[in-house]
Amino acid sequence: MSYRSTIARQPQALADTYAAARSQLAGMDLSILDRPLIGVTGIGASFAAAVVVAAQLQDGGRRAFAIRSVDMAGGLDLCDALVGLSHRGRSVETLAALEKLPSAGRLAITNDAASPLALAADLHLKLDNGSDATPSSTGYTATLLAAGMICEKLAGETADAFAAIPALAGEVLATAAGKMERLGRLFATRRAIDCVGAGAAMGTADEASLLIREASRIPAAAYDTRHYLHGPMESMDGTTGVVIFGAGRELELARHLERIGCPALLVTTAEGMEDGELLTVIRVPASRNVIAQGIIDIFAAQLLAAELSDAAGLTDTKFRYRMSDTKVPDSKAA
Template sequence: MSYRSTIARQPQQLASSLAAIEAELEKLDLAPLREGVLGITGIGASYEAAVVTAGELQRRGRRATAWHAVDLMEPGNPVDAIVALSSGGRSVEPVTALRKHAGVFSIAVTSEGDNPLAEAARSSICFQSGADATPSSTGYTGTLLATGMLSDALCGKSTDWRQLTKLAGQVLAESAAKMERAGAIFRQRRAIDCVGAVSALGTAGEAGLLIREAARIPAGATNTLHYLHGPMEPMDSTTGVLIFGDGRELKLAQDMAEIGCAVLLVTTNTEIADKDNLTVVRVPAFENRIARALLDILPAQLLAAELSDAAGLTDTKFRYRQTDTKINKA
C-alpha cells in the first residue's frame, strides 16, 4: 500500500468508517464519561490526535486534557476517565497506562478492535480505517473521526460528518493543485517548523511527524503565540514553516515569508493570497475543532509525500525500527 494511494483513499474510507463508528456508539454506555475530568491519551500520531480532541472538548465546556501515554504509565489519580487512542492498539505505552489505572473507567479507540488496548479498556470503539501506509494517513484521520463523533455523543451537539467526508475529497483535490508550487519552495529546506494553536497544535504536531517520517527532514511543532517568544529565531531562507489557523497565524505567515522562509498556510481566510515563497491552501470553516483538524491535515499529508518523492524516499520504510514499542500478536 503506497502512501499517496492511502491519502487519496481517505474520503471513501472516512465514509465507511463513519457507518462503523455510528454502530459502535449505539452499543456503548457513555455515562462514565459524562462527568469529571477526561484524559485523552496516546503516543506518536495518536498523541497529536489526543491534543486535537482535548481542544474540542474544552471548547464545548468539558474538562479534558491531552496526556502523553508515557506520563500515565505510573499509577496515580490524574483523571476521572481515560480515552486511549491507538490505531493499531498495540503500542506499549497506552496499554500500560490503562493497566496501571485499571480502577479508572477507560475507552479505547482503535481501528480493528481485536488488540491489547481494547482488551485493557473497559469499553472500545472500532473505526475500521482499513489498510494504512507509512506514515499513517487513514489511521490518523479515522481516529479523529471516531473522537469527533464520540465528542458529539458526549456533548449533545451533532456535527455533519457526512458533509465532512465529502469535503475531504474537495480539500485533497484543491491541495494537490498547490503541491507542485509548495514542493518547489520547500525542497531542500534544512528544517521545517509546524505552528498552530489549541487543537491546531495537534495538527502541527502530526504534520511535523509526517515530514520527519516521510522526508527525513527535522521538523517540530510549536504553539502559535509561544512561537513568537523565541522559537522562531533560527528561521531564515534555508528553512520552512507550515502554519495552521485564521488569527495571528495570518500575520505570522506573511512575516515568515518576508524573511525568506518557505511557508505553507492552511486557513479559511479568503483574503491572503499566494506570494513568492508563500503558498496558501484554503479549507472550509468548521466550528468543531476536530472536523477542522481532519481537513487541515490533508494538505500536510500531501506536502510530506511531495518532499518524500523529491528526496528519493517514496514509500521508504522506517530506518530505525524499534523492537520494544509494540505488543506482538500472540
C-alpha cells in the first residue's frame, strides 16, 4: 500500500484501533503499571511516540519518562514498570529492553499478539490499524491512540479523549491538504529541515523529522523549542526550512524565522496566526490530552513528507539501507 493511501485511511485505522483497544481494556487489569516510576520505550518512530506517551503520564501526575531501548539492554534497574512500543513487535532493541527488566511490570503495544515483544510482556494490547507503509503513518498514530487509552484507564479518567479522534483525523487531513501546494513551493530544494516542539511536541517533532528523512531523503533533525533558541537555529537561512509544533514560544519563533528569510510551517492551536510570505500556518483543534494532541498535530507533517517525497521523485521508493540486525526474523516469512 502506498504512503499517501495509508495517510488517507487513518480515520478508519484509528476507528478500528479505538474499538479494538476499548474491548481489550474493558477486561484488562493494569495494576502492574501502577508503580512509582514508569518507563516508556521504543526505537525509531516508536521512540518518538514514547516521548509523547511519557509526557501524558507526567501530565497525569505520574513519575514517567521516555527511555531509549538501547539504554536498557544492559539490564540496569531503571524503572518499576515499562511500556514497550513496536508496531510489528519485532524491534530487537525494544525486545531486549523488556527481556532485561523482568522484575518490572511490562506492557507491550503491537499489532501482532504472537510477536516476540508481545510474548515477552506481562500484558499486551493489540492494534487494529490494518496495513501500514514506509514511512509509518497508521502504525504511529494507532500506537499513540492505544497508549493514550491505557493512560486514561490507569489514571481512572472518565472523559474519553479518543472517541472523537477518527473523525478529527479526516477533518485535519483535509485542512492540511489545502496548504500542501503552497508548502511544496516554499520547501522545494531545502538542504535541511529542522522540526521543533516542546514537551510532548518534542516527540511529534522527532517523528516529523524522521518522516522527512525517510520519505524525501532531506537531512532533518528535531529540537526542543527552548534548546533550539540557544544556538541550533543559527544555521537556518533561505536554503533551509523549519516545521514548528506549538502555541507558546513557538509563535515568536515562527515570526522570527520569516524575518530572517527561512520558510517555516507552524502547526498550532493558537488563534490569530496567519500565513506570511514565507510562513505557512495550519491551525488544528486543541485537546487537553497531550497524546490526542500529538495525533492531531502529526497529520500535517505526514502530508508534508509525502509532498516532498513526490517533489524529489521518491514516491513510495523503498528504503536504500536495510539492516539485517534490527528486527527479529518472522518465521512465517521464512
